[in-house]
Amino acid sequence: MRTTYDFPPAVDGALAPPRLTQGGARDRLLDAAYELFLQRGIRDVGIAELISRAGVAKATFYAHFTSKDELALAYLERCHRDMTVEAIIAETGRRTENPTGRLLAIFDVLDGWFRQDDFQACAFISTMLEVGAAHPLGIASIEYLAQVRAFMRTLAVEAGLEQPDVLARSCHILTKGSIISAVEGDREAAVYAKHMAASLIRDHGGYPITAG
Numbered sequence: 001m002r003t004t005y006d007f008p009p010a011v012d013g014a015l016a017p018p019r020l021t022q023g024g025a026r027d028r029l030l031d032a033a034y035e036l037f038l039q040r041g042i043r044d045v046g047i048a049e050l051i052s053r054a055g056v057a058k059a060t061f062y063a064h065f066t067s068k069d070e071l072a073l074a075y076l077e078r079c080h081r082d083m084t085v086e087a088i089i090a091e092t093g094r095r096t097e098n099p100t101g102r103l104l105a106i107f108d109v110l111d112g113w114f115r116q117d118d119f120q121a122c123a124f125i126s127t128m129l130e131v132g133a134a135h136p137l138g139i140a141s142i143e144y145l146a147q148v149r150a151f152m153r154t155l156a157v158e159a160g161l162e163q164p165d166v167l168a169r170s171c172h173i174l175t176k177g178s179i180i181s182a183v184e185g186d187r188e189a190a191v192y193a194k195h196m197a198a199s200l201i202r203d204h205g206g207y208p209i210t211a212g
Helices: 025-040 047-054 058-064 068-082 085-095 099-114 123-131 136-158 164-184 189-203
Strands: none
Touching (some): 025 047, 025 058, 025 123, 047 058, 068 136, 099 164, 123 136, 123 164, 136 164
Protein backbone atom coordinates (compact mmCIF):
# COMPACT_ATOMS: atom_id res chain seq x y z
CA MET A 1 0.00 0.00 0.00
CA ARG A 2 1.40 3.39 -1.01
CA THR A 3 2.03 6.05 1.63
CA THR A 4 0.28 9.31 0.89
CA TYR A 5 -0.12 12.66 2.56
CA ASP A 6 -3.77 13.08 3.47
CA PHE A 7 -4.12 16.86 3.22
CA PRO A 8 -6.90 17.95 5.60
CA PRO A 9 -8.98 21.09 5.14
CA ALA A 10 -7.69 24.41 6.45
CA VAL A 11 -8.62 25.15 10.04
CA ASP A 12 -9.21 28.79 11.04
CA GLY A 13 -7.44 29.99 7.93
CA ALA A 14 -4.37 27.82 8.39
CA LEU A 15 -2.85 25.27 6.09
CA ALA A 16 -3.05 22.12 8.17
CA PRO A 17 0.01 19.85 8.03
CA PRO A 18 -0.40 16.59 6.14
CA ARG A 19 -1.15 13.40 7.98
CA LEU A 20 1.14 10.47 7.28
CA THR A 21 -0.19 7.00 6.53
CA GLN A 22 1.75 3.76 6.47
CA GLY A 23 3.11 2.50 3.16
CA GLY A 24 6.04 1.17 1.21
CA ALA A 25 9.79 1.69 1.53
CA ARG A 26 9.97 4.61 -0.92
CA ASP A 27 7.26 6.47 0.93
CA ARG A 28 8.87 5.80 4.31
CA LEU A 29 12.08 7.29 2.95
CA LEU A 30 10.14 10.34 1.76
CA ASP A 31 8.47 10.62 5.17
CA ALA A 32 11.87 10.52 6.86
CA ALA A 33 13.24 13.12 4.44
CA TYR A 34 10.25 15.37 5.03
CA GLU A 35 10.74 15.27 8.79
CA LEU A 36 14.52 15.59 8.88
CA PHE A 37 15.09 18.00 5.99
CA LEU A 38 12.50 20.46 7.30
CA GLN A 39 14.01 20.40 10.77
CA ARG A 40 17.72 20.54 9.95
CA GLY A 41 18.23 21.18 6.27
CA ILE A 42 19.44 18.79 3.59
CA ARG A 43 23.21 18.89 4.04
CA ASP A 44 23.09 18.09 7.76
CA VAL A 45 21.18 14.84 7.22
CA GLY A 46 23.08 11.81 5.97
CA ILE A 47 21.86 8.78 4.07
CA ALA A 48 22.54 6.51 7.06
CA GLU A 49 20.22 8.57 9.25
CA LEU A 50 17.52 8.60 6.59
CA ILE A 51 17.76 4.83 6.26
CA SER A 52 17.58 4.37 10.01
CA ARG A 53 14.60 6.69 10.41
CA ALA A 54 12.74 5.01 7.54
CA GLY A 55 13.53 1.50 8.83
CA VAL A 56 14.83 0.20 5.50
CA ALA A 57 18.05 -1.41 4.31
CA LYS A 58 20.79 0.50 2.49
CA ALA A 59 20.17 -1.58 -0.62
CA THR A 60 16.51 -0.60 -0.46
CA PHE A 61 17.43 3.09 -0.40
CA TYR A 62 19.50 2.73 -3.57
CA ALA A 63 16.79 0.67 -5.22
CA HIS A 64 14.57 3.77 -5.08
CA PHE A 65 17.01 6.71 -5.17
CA THR A 66 20.45 6.94 -6.73
CA SER A 67 21.57 9.63 -4.28
CA LYS A 68 20.46 11.86 -1.42
CA ASP A 69 19.97 14.67 -3.94
CA GLU A 70 17.49 12.55 -5.89
CA LEU A 71 15.57 11.91 -2.66
CA ALA A 72 15.71 15.65 -1.92
CA LEU A 73 14.19 16.42 -5.33
CA ALA A 74 11.34 14.02 -4.56
CA TYR A 75 10.95 15.69 -1.15
CA LEU A 76 10.62 19.12 -2.81
CA GLU A 77 8.03 17.73 -5.23
CA ARG A 78 6.01 16.40 -2.29
CA CYS A 79 6.26 19.76 -0.51
CA HIS A 80 4.97 21.44 -3.65
CA ARG A 81 2.03 19.08 -3.94
CA ASP A 82 0.99 18.79 -0.33
CA MET A 83 1.98 21.87 1.61
CA THR A 84 2.70 24.96 -0.42
CA VAL A 85 1.98 26.07 -3.95
CA GLU A 86 -0.96 23.87 -4.91
CA ALA A 87 -2.45 24.07 -1.42
CA ILE A 88 -2.30 27.88 -1.38
CA ILE A 89 -3.90 28.11 -4.82
CA ALA A 90 -6.70 25.75 -3.80
CA GLU A 91 -7.32 27.54 -0.51
CA THR A 92 -7.63 30.99 -2.11
CA GLY A 93 -10.21 29.56 -4.51
CA ARG A 94 -12.25 28.26 -1.60
CA ARG A 95 -12.29 31.72 -0.02
CA THR A 96 -13.37 33.84 -2.99
CA GLU A 97 -13.67 33.81 -6.78
CA ASN A 98 -12.70 37.48 -7.11
CA PRO A 99 -9.14 37.70 -8.51
CA THR A 100 -8.03 40.66 -6.36
CA GLY A 101 -9.62 38.96 -3.37
CA ARG A 102 -7.61 35.84 -4.13
CA LEU A 103 -4.40 37.88 -4.34
CA LEU A 104 -4.99 39.17 -0.83
CA ALA A 105 -6.22 35.78 0.40
CA ILE A 106 -2.72 34.43 -0.25
CA PHE A 107 -1.54 36.50 2.70
CA ASP A 108 -4.45 35.29 4.86
CA VAL A 109 -3.38 31.71 4.15
CA LEU A 110 0.22 32.56 5.04
CA ASP A 111 -0.99 34.24 8.24
CA GLY A 112 -2.72 31.04 9.36
CA TRP A 113 0.42 29.06 8.54
CA PHE A 114 2.69 31.42 10.48
CA ARG A 115 0.55 31.13 13.61
CA GLN A 116 0.77 27.35 13.84
CA ASP A 117 2.81 26.10 16.79
CA ASP A 118 4.76 23.77 14.48
CA PHE A 119 5.41 26.42 11.82
CA GLN A 120 8.40 25.58 9.64
CA ALA A 121 10.05 27.78 7.04
CA CYS A 122 9.17 27.29 3.37
CA ALA A 123 11.09 24.26 2.14
CA PHE A 124 11.91 25.96 -1.17
CA ILE A 125 13.35 29.12 0.38
CA SER A 126 15.30 27.12 2.97
CA THR A 127 16.70 24.77 0.35
CA MET A 128 17.68 27.55 -2.05
CA LEU A 129 19.47 29.47 0.72
CA GLU A 130 21.21 26.29 1.88
CA VAL A 131 22.52 24.94 -1.42
CA GLY A 132 22.54 28.03 -3.64
CA ALA A 133 20.57 29.08 -6.69
CA ALA A 134 22.85 27.24 -9.15
CA HIS A 135 22.55 23.82 -7.47
CA PRO A 136 19.97 21.44 -9.01
CA LEU A 137 17.99 21.56 -5.76
CA GLY A 138 18.18 25.34 -5.76
CA ILE A 139 17.02 25.45 -9.37
CA ALA A 140 14.07 23.18 -8.55
CA SER A 141 13.16 25.37 -5.56
CA ILE A 142 13.22 28.51 -7.70
CA GLU A 143 10.97 26.84 -10.27
CA TYR A 144 8.43 25.90 -7.61
CA LEU A 145 8.50 29.42 -6.16
CA ALA A 146 8.01 30.82 -9.66
CA GLN A 147 4.69 29.01 -9.86
CA VAL A 148 3.35 31.22 -7.07
CA ARG A 149 4.45 34.32 -9.00
CA ALA A 150 2.80 32.94 -12.16
CA PHE A 151 -0.42 32.37 -10.22
CA MET A 152 -0.28 35.96 -8.95
CA ARG A 153 0.22 37.24 -12.49
CA THR A 154 -2.77 35.24 -13.71
CA LEU A 155 -4.94 36.80 -11.01
CA ALA A 156 -3.64 40.29 -11.88
CA VAL A 157 -4.51 39.74 -15.54
CA GLU A 158 -7.97 38.44 -14.65
CA ALA A 159 -8.53 41.52 -12.50
CA GLY A 160 -7.49 43.81 -15.32
CA LEU A 161 -4.67 45.36 -13.30
CA GLU A 162 -1.96 47.44 -14.92
CA GLN A 163 1.50 45.93 -15.40
CA PRO A 164 0.57 42.45 -14.11
CA ASP A 165 4.17 41.23 -14.34
CA VAL A 166 5.40 44.03 -12.07
CA LEU A 167 2.55 43.52 -9.61
CA ALA A 168 3.13 39.76 -9.45
CA ARG A 169 6.84 40.25 -8.87
CA SER A 170 6.19 42.79 -6.13
CA CYS A 171 3.62 40.61 -4.35
CA HIS A 172 5.93 37.62 -4.68
CA ILE A 173 8.67 39.58 -2.92
CA LEU A 174 6.18 40.33 -0.14
CA THR A 175 5.29 36.66 0.33
CA LYS A 176 8.93 35.56 0.50
CA GLY A 177 9.85 38.42 2.79
CA SER A 178 6.98 37.65 5.15
CA ILE A 179 8.10 34.01 5.38
CA ILE A 180 11.60 35.09 6.39
CA SER A 181 10.14 37.51 8.95
CA ALA A 182 7.92 34.77 10.37
CA VAL A 183 10.95 32.51 10.79
CA GLU A 184 12.58 35.35 12.71
CA GLY A 185 9.59 35.29 15.06
CA ASP A 186 7.27 37.95 13.60
CA ARG A 187 3.96 36.11 13.47
CA GLU A 188 2.23 39.29 12.21
CA ALA A 189 4.38 39.40 9.07
CA ALA A 190 1.64 38.29 6.68
CA VAL A 191 -0.77 40.90 8.07
CA TYR A 192 1.65 43.72 7.28
CA ALA A 193 2.47 42.20 3.91
CA LYS A 194 -1.24 42.07 3.06
CA HIS A 195 -1.58 45.81 3.75
CA MET A 196 1.32 46.49 1.40
CA ALA A 197 -0.20 44.21 -1.25
CA ALA A 198 -3.48 46.15 -1.02
CA SER A 199 -1.55 49.37 -1.69
CA LEU A 200 0.13 47.75 -4.67
CA ILE A 201 -3.24 46.72 -6.09
CA ARG A 202 -4.44 50.33 -5.83
CA ASP A 203 -1.24 51.55 -7.49
CA HIS A 204 -1.90 49.19 -10.38
CA GLY A 205 -5.42 50.48 -10.97
CA GLY A 206 -7.41 48.05 -8.90
CA TYR A 207 -9.59 48.09 -5.84
CA PRO A 208 -8.56 45.55 -3.18
CA ILE A 209 -11.43 43.24 -2.27
CA THR A 210 -10.84 40.95 0.70
CA ALA A 211 -12.04 37.38 0.79
CA GLY A 212 -15.27 36.69 2.60
